[in-house]
Amino acid sequence: MTLQVTGVSLSFGGIKAVSDISFTVHPGQIVALIGPNGAGKTSLINSIAGSYVPEAGTIQWKEHRLEGRAPHTIVSYGVSRTFQNVATLHDLTVLDLVKLGVGPKLAANPALTLLGWSSVRGQEQHFRQTLTTEVLTPLGLADQADQPIQTLSYGSRKIVDLARALASRPSLLLLDEPVAGLSASEAQHVASTIHGIREKFGTTVLMVEHKMDVVMGISDRIVVMASGKKIFEGLPAEVQRDQEVRRVYLGETQ
Amino acid sequence: MKRYLPYLLFIAALAITPFLDRFVQSLVYNFAIAAMAALAVNIMIGFAGQITFAAGALIGVGAYAGGLLGNAGLDVVSLLGAGLVTAAISVFIGLPALRLRGLYFAMSTLAAQFILEYLFKNVDPVTNGLSGLLIEPPKFFGIAIDTEFRTAIAALILLLLVWLACRNLTQSQLGRAFLVMRESEIVAKGMGINVPQTKFWCFALTGFLMGIAGAMLGFSTHIANPEAFGISLSVDYVAMMIIGGLGSLTGSLIGAAFITLMPEIIQRIGEHLHLGSRIFAVREIIFGALIMLFLIFEPRGIVALFSSLKGNNQTPGASTAK
Amino acid sequence: MISMQLAVAGIAIGSVYALIALGIVLIYKASGVVNFAQGGYVMCGAYVTYALLQAGLSPFIAIPLGILLLGLLGSATEYFVLRPMLRAPVVAVMMVTLGILITMRGVVLFFYGSDTQPFPRVFPTGLMSFGGVMITSNYLIAATASVLLVVAFIIFYQRTTLGLMQRASADNNKAALAIGIHVSNQINLAWFLSSALAGFGGILLATLNGVHDSLADIGLIAFPVIVLGGLSSLGGALLAGILLGLLESFTNGMLAPTLEMWLRAHTKIYSVGAIQQVIPYAVLVLVLFGRPQGIFGKRGAERV
Numbered sequence: 060m061t062l063q064v065t066g067v068s069l070s071f072g073g074i075k076a077v078s079d080i081s082f083t084v085h086p087g088q089i090v091a092l093i094g095p096n097g098a099g100k101t102s103l104i105n106s107i108a109g110s111y112v113p114e115a116g117t118i119q120w121k122e123h124r125l126e127g128r129a130p131h132t133i134v135s136y137g138v139s140r141t142f143q144n145v146a147t148l149h150d151l152t153v154l155d156l157v158k159l160g161v162g163p164k165l166a167a168n169p170a171l172t173l174l175g176w177s178s179v180r181g182q183e184q185h186f187r188q189t190l191t192t193e194v195l196t197p198l199g200l201a202d203q204a205d206q207p208i209q210t211l212s213y214g215s216r217k218i219v220d221l222a223r224a225l226a227s228r229p230s231l232l233l234l235d236e237p238v239a240g241l242s243a244s245e246a247q248h249v250a251s252t253i254h255g256i257r258e259k260f261g262t263t264v265l266m267v268e269h270k271m272d273v274v275m276g277i278s279d280r281i282v283v284m285a286s287g288k289k290i291f292e293g294l295p296a297e298v299q300r301d302q303e304v305r306r307v308y309l310g311e312t313q
Numbered sequence: 314m315k316r317y318l319p320y321l322l323f324i325a326a327l328a329i330t331p332f333l334d335r336f337v338q339s340l341v342y343n344f345a346i347a348a349m350a351a352l353a354v355n356i357m358i359g360f361a362g363q364i365t366f367a368a369g370a371l372i373g374v375g376a377y378a379g380g381l382l383g384n385a386g387l388d389v390v391s392l393l394g395a396g397l398v399t400a401a402i403s404v405f406i407g408l409p410a411l412r413l414r415g416l417y418f419a420m421s422t423l424a425a426q427f428i429l430e431y432l433f434k435n436v437d438p439v440t441n442g443l444s445g446l447l448i449e450p451p452k453f454f455g456i457a458i459d460t461e462f463r464t465a466i467a468a469l470i471l472l473l474l475v476w477l478a479c480r481n482l483t484q485s486q487l488g489r490a491f492l493v494m495r496e497s498e499i500v501a502k503g504m505g506i507n508v509p510q511t512k513f514w515c516f517a518l519t520g521f522l523m524g525i526a527g528a529m530l531g532f533s534t535h536i537a538n539p540e541a542f543g544i545s546l547s548v549d550y551v552a553m554m555i556i557g558g559l560g561s562l563t564g565s566l567i568g569a570a571f572i573t574l575m576p577e578i579i580q581r582i583g584e585h586l587h588l589g590s591r592i593f594a595v596r597e598i599i600f601g602a603l604i605m606l607f608l609i610f611e612p613r614g615i616v617a618l619f620s621s622l623k624g625n626n627q628t629p630g631a632s633t634a635k
Numbered sequence: 636m637i638s639m640q641l642a643v644a645g646i647a648i649g650s651v652y653a654l655i656a657l658g659i660v661l662i663y664k665a666s667g668v669v670n671f672a673q674g675g676y677v678m679c680g681a682y683v684t685y686a687l688l689q690a691g692l693s694p695f696i697a698i699p700l701g702i703l704l705l706g707l708l709g710s711a712t713e714y715f716v717l718r719p720m721l722r723a724p725v726v727a728v729m730m731v732t733l734g735i736l737i738t739m740r741g742v743v744l745f746f747y748g749s750d751t752q753p754f755p756r757v758f759p760t761g762l763m764s765f766g767g768v769m770i771t772s773n774y775l776i777a778a779t780a781s782v783l784l785v786v787a788f789i790i791f792y793q794r795t796t797l798g799l800m801q802r803a804s805a806d807n808n809k810a811a812l813a814i815g816i817h818v819s820n821q822i823n824l825a826w827f828l829s830s831a832l833a834g835f836g837g838i839l840l841a842t843l844n845g846v847h848d849s850l851a852d853i854g855l856i857a858f859p860v861i862v863l864g865g866l867s868s869l870g871g872a873l874l875a876g877i878l879l880g881l882l883e884s885f886t887n888g889m890l891a892p893t894l895e896m897w898l899r900a901h902t903k904i905y906s907v908g909a910i911q912q913v914i915p916y917a918v919l920v921l922v923l924f925g926r927p928q929g930i931f932g933k934r935g936a937e938r939v
Contacts, residue, residue, distance in 0.1 A: 110503055134505025142503060148496050150560060151489065159489050159504060183484065223504065364726060409923045415725075416669055420862050421923050423855065424916035435908040544855070548733060555730055590748065597741030604734030608727050609719050 060086035060121060060263060062107070062231055067116030067126070069102055076102040077113070078287040084231075084280075089257055089264040091274040093298075094284035100267040101143060103284075104233050107265070108140045109133040120231060134162065139224040140233035143267075145216045153211070153219050154204040157194055158186050160226030194222050198252060214241040218249060225256065232256070234266035238273050246270060250277055275299070323473050330465050338461035339533075340573060345468035346530050347553070348569035349475045352562060353522035354550045356479055359560035360488065361515045362495025364415070367406055367422040368550045370429035371520060373542025375399045375527020377433065377440055380448035380537050383528075389453045392471075395528035396521040402429075403520020404513060411509045426544055433539035445538035448531045464533050471529055475522055479562055487514055495560075552604050558614030567615045575599065639768045641888040642881060647770075647778035649880015654781040654836045655853055656860040656872040657788060658829035664805040664867050665825035667725065668717065671732040673833055674854020675739035680705045680834025681841035681850050682743055685752060694757040702834045709830025713823045736851065743848050754841040777839040784835065785873050788828075792869060801825065805867075859915040863922055879915045887911040 062084040069077040077099040084090045092100045105111040107118055109130035118125040123136045139160070148156060187204075195201045198218055208216060221237060237253065238246035250273045256262050268274050274281065274295070281298045283291040291304050298304055330341055354368045379395035387394065406425040410418045433440050440446055450459035458467050482488045490511045494501040502508050531537045553572050558564020576596055583592045611617055655677055662670045684701030688694065712735060720728050758773045792798040804811040804821040811818050840850055860879055864871030891907050898904045 108503060110499070129507070130502045131505045131507040139505065140503065142500065148493060148500075150492050155489050155492075158486065159493060159506070161486075162505065227505075362726075364729070409920065413923060416729075416866075417862065417923055419729075420858055421920055423858060424919045424923075427855075427916045428913050428920075431908065431910070431913040435906065435910075436904065438903040548737065551730065551733065552737070555734075591745050594741045594744035597737050597744065599741075601734045601736070601738030601741055604737065605716055605731055608723070608731045608734065609716065612723060612727055 060230060060261075061119075062263060062265065063117075063119040064103075064107070065117045065119070067103065067106060067113045067118060069099070069106055069111055069113045075287045077106065079116070080284070080287075080289050081116075082282050082289065082292055084263055084265050086263055087257060087261045088279045089253070089266070089277055090280045090282060091278040092265065092267045092282050092284060093269070093271075093274060094290075097286070098284040099287040100284055101235055104140065104235050104265070104267055107133075108138065108233055134227065137227075137230040138233065139227050139229040139231075141217075141220045141224045141235055141237055143235040143239065145213075145220045148208050151208050152205050153200055153208060153222075154187060154190065154195070156208060156219060157190050157200075157222050157226045160223035161186070161190070162227050190226060193228075194225050197255070198222050198225075199248065214245045217241060218245070221249065221252070228260070230260075230262060232262050232264045232266075234264065234268070236267055236269065238268060238270050246273060253277060319473075319476065323469065326469055327466065330469070331462060333465075335461040338465045340577065341465040342461070342468040342529075342533050344570055344573040345465070345472040346526055346533060347573055348566050349468075349472050349526035349529070350523055351550060351553050351557070351565040351569045352475055352479045353519040353526065355554050355557075355559065355562065355565040356482065356491070356522075357515060357519040358551070359554055359558075359564075360483060360495065361491035361512070361519075363407075363410060363512065363515060364419040365422040366419060366544065366547045366551075367403075367426040367429070368523060369542045369544060369546030369548075370426045370433075371399055371403055371406075371523045372527035372530060372546065373429065373433055373537065373539070374402050375524035376448075376531030376537040376542070377446060377527075378524065379451075379528025380446050380531045381439070383451035383532065384449055388451075388455065391451055392453075392525055392528050396524040399524025399527065400517045400520040403516045403523070407512060407516035410512055410516070423544075426547055430539060430543055433537075433542060440537070440539065443539060445536045446531075448535050448537060450535070451532050458532060468529055468533070471525065475525065476562065476566075478522065482518065483562065487511065491515060492560075552600055554614075555604050555607055555612075556614055558616030559612070561614065561616045564614050564616040571615070637888065638885075640770075641884045643768055643770050643778075644774070644888075645881035645884030646877055647774045647880070648883065649877035650778045650781035650785065650873075651836055651839055651876075652853070652857060652860050652880055653785050653873045653876025654832055654839075656857040656864065656876050657785055657869060658832040658836075659854075659857055659861050660864070660867060660869055660872050661801075661825050661829045661832075663861075665801060666717070666822045668728050668732065669866075670829070671729060671854065672712075672735040672739065673829070673857060674851040675736040676705060676709060676830045676833035677837040677840065677853050678743060678848060678850040679708060679739055680830075680837030681754070681846045682747065682837075683834070684838050685754060685841065685846045688755050688757075694755070698757065698838055701838060702831050705834025705837075706827040706831035709826040709828075709833075710823050712830070713826035717822075717826070718819065736854070740848055740851055747846075747848075749848055751844075752846040754846050758842055773842050777843060780839060781836070782873075784832070785869075788832070789869050789873070797824075856912075856915060859919040862919055879918070882914055882918065883911045886914045 064083070065081045067077055067080045068075065080099075080103060082090070092103065094100055102111060106113045107125060109125065109128050109132070112127045116126065120136060120138060125133055125136070125138070191201055191204060195204055198221065200215075200219060200222055203211065203215070208219060211219065217237065217240065221234070224232060224234075234253070238249050241249060253264060253266070254277045257264055278295055281293065281295055282289060283298060283304050291298060291301055293301070326341070330338060333341065350368065350372055354365070357363050357365055375395045375398075378398040379391050382391035382394045385391075406422060409421040413421060434443055436442075450457050452458065453467055456463065458464050483491075490501065490506045493504065493506060494508060494511055498508055501511070534541075549572060553568035554565065556571055557566070557568025576592070579588075579592055579595055579599070583589075583595065588595060607614060655673055658676070659670050659673050662668055680701060683704050684697055687697035687701055692700070716731060716735060717728065720731060758776045761772050762769050763772050763775060792801060800811070800816050801821055801824065803814070804816050804818045811821070836853075837850055840853065860875045861872060863879065864873075864875035891910050894910070895905075895907045898907065
């Protein structure tokens with residue numbers, strides 16, 4: 060249940076987005092990835108989730124090598140992610156999207172879907188019940204289950220995206236700025252939910268986040284990136300003390 | 314109540330059909346066949362976001378396959394066979410889509426449309442070339458489908474089955490994956506949806522349904538003629554969806570009804586205006602103008618017009634695919 | 636010698652394809668819209684000029700006036716149909732151009748029916764011989780005019796201030812706005828130019844084969860050209876147009892008879908039909924499989 064990133068590099072058209080990054084996330088830890096804009100944090104998350112293929116380095120999760128794998132394969136290893144910018148998904152309700160998070164396997168044979176034997180009624184009803192109790196209610200979304208996503212506020216949509224990621228009961232959760240754009244109370248709620256999930260299921264969490272109070276509040280360790288490189292790794296308290304981090308990231312001058 | 318409405322409509326249609334004159338019965342089956350194909354095309358374009366210009370040719374494949382199998386004396390199996398053959402060809406056409414997106418995929422379906430049309434015209438030993446393949450009235454479960462009445466009933470029953478299949482599909486995990494894929498393949502991949510596999514099933518299932526619609530079309534006209542399955546048929550189906558409502562099953566039915574009835578209405582009016590051979594031109598003008606007007610002013614089609622009349626703005630089925 | 640003959644015919648028809656494809660590329664570059672109606676403008680160009688000539692105007696007035704009117708039709712389309720759809724998804728915009736095409740064809744059929752109208756003789760006819768290669772003079776004029784126009788256009792686009800403004804608004808419309816370029820005027824201009832080019836192409840084709848509503852179909856043939864050439868490359872459109880013209884001509888003149896003989900000997904198929912018309916699409920499919928960005932196109936990067 061350990062995520063081990065070793066020497067990962069990635070570049071776009073000659074610009075190094077991520078260069079030789081290594082770190083380890085131990086089972087059940089919440090690790091935050093921080094750094095200024097353009098530091099390569101999202102690119103790194105995308106590499107772990109399979110959206111990008113790193114040019115060098117390895118990404119090991121449990122007994123699986125993730126680099127270069129298709130995203131849906133990585134999902135099947137118990138990894139799920141959220142997005143920095145949530146897509147406006149027309150026509151889908153909150154529950155629809157969360158159901159999708161469960162994974163594709165539930166749809167038996169798609170050809171039989173046409174006949175309706177396996178999919179509809181029974182299974183859908185079962186979905187609704189389990190997802191409502193396990194995911195929607197804890198996140199405070201139960202009342203909005205049947206609302207189209209496009210009618211929700213930006214903040215709520217981000218929480219729905221988190222709910223979708225949780226629906227598959229992942230053992231590794233990759234969060235890309237989970238509280239960006241949320242109100243203070245929403246952010247607090249999401250932060251405590253993430254913490255709660257870890258406490259309850261022992262989920263390993265890697266998150267990119269800018270809001271320092273959230274990062275300091277729930278992370279076990281922090282990795283600081285700047286210009287694609289890792290410049291520091293340590294406990295939250297150590298990060299706060301480090302001169303270099305303060306200069307690069309917190310924008311302080313001596 | 315609302316849940317049973319489709320079934321009530323279906324039973325009403327079955328009950329009325331025997332009392333209609335033969336011409337109106339032929340409108341009934343023309344509608345039912347158009348509706349089946351429109352449902353399939355809407356799943357492909359409106360739900361899964363795969364823009365296809367090959368619908369006309371795929372319906373043609375269904376007509377030829379159904380005709381050949383029916384002529385060979387196969388009972389209702391000829392319908393299933395036509396579905397399977399068309400599904401296979403639909404998947405084959407879709408192969409480039411496993412790598413391509415959007416416009417380029419649309420281009421490859423355009424190419425497929427023309428290549429299939431060419432094959433219909435020229436592979437004489439199979440299709441009987443330009444003179445067309447004559448199709449004998451088939452038998453379904455031993456009953457010869459040889460009158461307008463029987464054809465109408467058979468087409469209505471098939472429409473109900475196809476509609477149920479599409480409804481099941483759109484409410485399943487696969488149907489939801491279609492919707493996400495339509496909005497953004499990148500997001501769909503990121504969520505862990507196996508996009509190539511989802512596309513595969515999209516092409517296979519919609520191809521199967523288009524094949525069945527095509528076979529029924531061939532059985533109703535008693536001929537599969539290459540001219541009938543040209544690009545203009547593909548365009549008709551795209552138009553049907555825009556007018557009816559992209560991404561809405563009800564919209565497909567409305568669009569099919571509209572496209573079946575409009576020429577008749579123009580014809581009736583035209584008799585007074587002495588349009589003569591210009592009726593086709595008038596149909597094209599109205600058609601084109603409606604496509605433009607709907608896309609500019611109500612991109613969600615007639616379905617949305619209905620629901621906004623009822624003051625209900627939460628119609629499932631926005632056409633806002635990217 | 637036959638191959639020279641075929642080559643000349645291929646270049647002639649290919650250069651007209653290039654002319655029409657160029658118009659599609661132009662609009663695509665300016666606004667990201669794929670114009671399915673391009674063939675409609677070709678057809679309208681032929682009919683409008685035909686009507687002007689019927690009205691008794693001399694070709695020297697009718698042809699430039701026809702091209703100008705087509706340009707204005709393109710401008711008007713952009714203003715009344717495309718501009719209200721600025722925020723609509725790309726797919727809807729593509730579909731709307733399909734609606735334009737259907738309407739145009741309906742209007743033409745309404746007024747002229749589906750009979751071929753003979754286009755009045757505007758260019759001198761007769762055969763010319765170049766070192767043994769025979770070519771009808773109107774073919775030669777059509778080919779020369781299209782090639783010159785395409786090349787002139789590329790020079791305009793690359794070298795003049797207006798061309799620079801077109802390119803700037805195509806590359807980055809926000810940046811173009813910021814430096815004071817009126818982007819929507821540039822898009823309108825692109826439609827004007829593109830339709831005028833199509834209108835000119837329509838006149839050329841009409842001089843070769845008469846006026847018929849099937850002239851609109853050439854818009855569909857232009858798509859293999861632009862995919863082969865890469866959607867946003869003007870030079871690519873020219874090369875790909877000529878390449879496909881050659882392919883079509885050689886298929887017609889050499890491959891088809893050979894294939895037909897083989898088929899007659901070995902199968903029950905007696906004719907290959909209009910195989911030259913599907914060859915571009917077969918090439919299109921192969922190109923899409925092997926190199927989706929086109930032969931001359933550049934690959935774009937995706938971001939999550």
